Amino acid sequence: MLPVLIAAGILGAVIGVALSKAGDLQKIAKGKKVNISNNNVTICMLGPRAVGKTSLLTSMYEQFKDKSKELNLQLTSDIETREILDEYLKNLKNLFNNSNDIFQCDAFYIREGKRIYTFKLGKSDKVPSLQLNFIDYMGNYLQSEQDFVLDIVIKSQVILIAIDTPALMEKNGIYNDLINKPDLVKNFFAKGQDKINQPRLIIFAPIKCEKYIPERSKEMVDKIKNSYRRLLDIFSSDALKDKIAAVITPVQTLGNIRFAKYEIKNGIACPYFTKTNNDYSPVDTEQPLFYLLKFLLNLHLDYRSVSWNLFSFLRDFFGEDEHLKDAIEKISGECKKNRDGFEILQGHRWL
């Protein structure tokens, strides 16, 4: 009896392995059917330390999630992303519990390496068809891990440049180079421009800009153009002018908290803020994502003109998900333009 049992066991194991392999194949096949692995958009968050990259990501996710419900869409994320962003959000909201007239913004943020936040977008109750991967990392990577950042800049379809607006606007911008490091940001594109052969969307996102909108919007836009002049020159060069779409989308991540003053400590200008109201009420934080989706849709419509590997999934994608296409068409109509500091800088045909 024992040999029979051993033989049975071996046979059972072989069958089991075969079945599990078949299961894997089925999963892969299913993956191909929904095409989710191909429908990936990678977004690089570009900005030095403490300009607000993670806060931007948090409020963008939160506000877009609400908006997507109105359009019968769902924006989902894995449990880790959801829980971490919820904690960041709680932290942002806690700023309103500050009892002082002026205060600094203590926030929870990345202190080690990089993190990829993955969101999936699609019709409610259906398998999400579009995957958005936001790559966030420590601000000092711009100096200490330049090869890593350059690689992400080259490979990302969308690059979100976060700008600390008070550094740009206050005291004639004397802190701008120290905080926003526009030349350092420019260098990544200068080094990587030969490898950018396909379209890219560059979003300049001024953050902590509540104080300047709407009254000083034009001044803010002019200062961004001036500060990033050398970068914009690269974008408008013969090599890149037909590939880069660029837009300024000011983002008010908190709404009712405004820049108050700089206080000098140890020779460093420390920013202080003040509350205008006790409610967390972000403004326009969903706009960068609106522009991203509009860019994808317009690339899809423009697809026949060029062959672009990075966006090859767009050829069939919107045909397979009519609902998402309709929703993005609606969203496109809500992209703000030429007011409150919103301005398309180049690549109008895709924006």
Add this chain to the structure above:
Amino acid sequence: MNRKVYIQSAGFSPDQDYTWITYEGGLYKQEKPDYLYEMNYIVQSEAFSVVLACHKKNIILLVTGLKTKDRKDYHGRSIRNSIAWVSSYEEQKKFRELAAEIIIDSITEKKIWDYIDDAVKDAGNTWGYEVDSQKLIDLLDKEKVEIKNNIPVTYEEIRKKYCKNNRIAKNNPFRLKELACELIYCDDKIFGNILKRNSSIIIAVTDKKSKDKFIEKNVFRGLSNLVDSDDWIDLSQNKNNYILLILLLGIIIILFFVIKILRS
């Protein structure tokens, strides 16, 4: 025995972001501990986390997200320290005890957090901080007072409960105490076998990390607030059930053919 300690902290200025340094031969040196990426992969490093790992015949204890009392950056953000002790595998017992002490301390008075905080000070150097490395290395040899006061179990009790399979659970004080017990009382031989088996991450305690990461990296003991069970989940149990089911299926198939042959 070549002990080394690494510290990650930040300074006040915008240019003094989080950096790993070590103190060697009377000089500070910017250097990350080996195996850091893999250890950070299985924890939420900005939150309090403890990782015990082995790598290249070394034992490593990583502790992250230790909030400082008074140190802030120019933006008013509280600075957090991370620390990694590295030594040869022979010192594994001391590393286990320190890991246990830090775990127990995290649910009691956080005296070790304060001790580490005192060892890292703001400074006018490149990184914006300096470290009393010897003070941190001394922690390995200090008497483990917290453990004696907070783990009222014996070696025999823990031996009875000991499970050689990988286990994960939600991060709560009960599981933290049990884990500390295991680290203290588990004898060197058993622990040596675990090290051989895993050759990587032995324990991981953190706030938000999905259980999939623990499974993927074959973590021996994992505690995270994203694991949905307050009790230990025995990860080898599911695998064993699967093998048993396959064996049973095989027996049924063989019996089917045997009966068919006998009947004909």
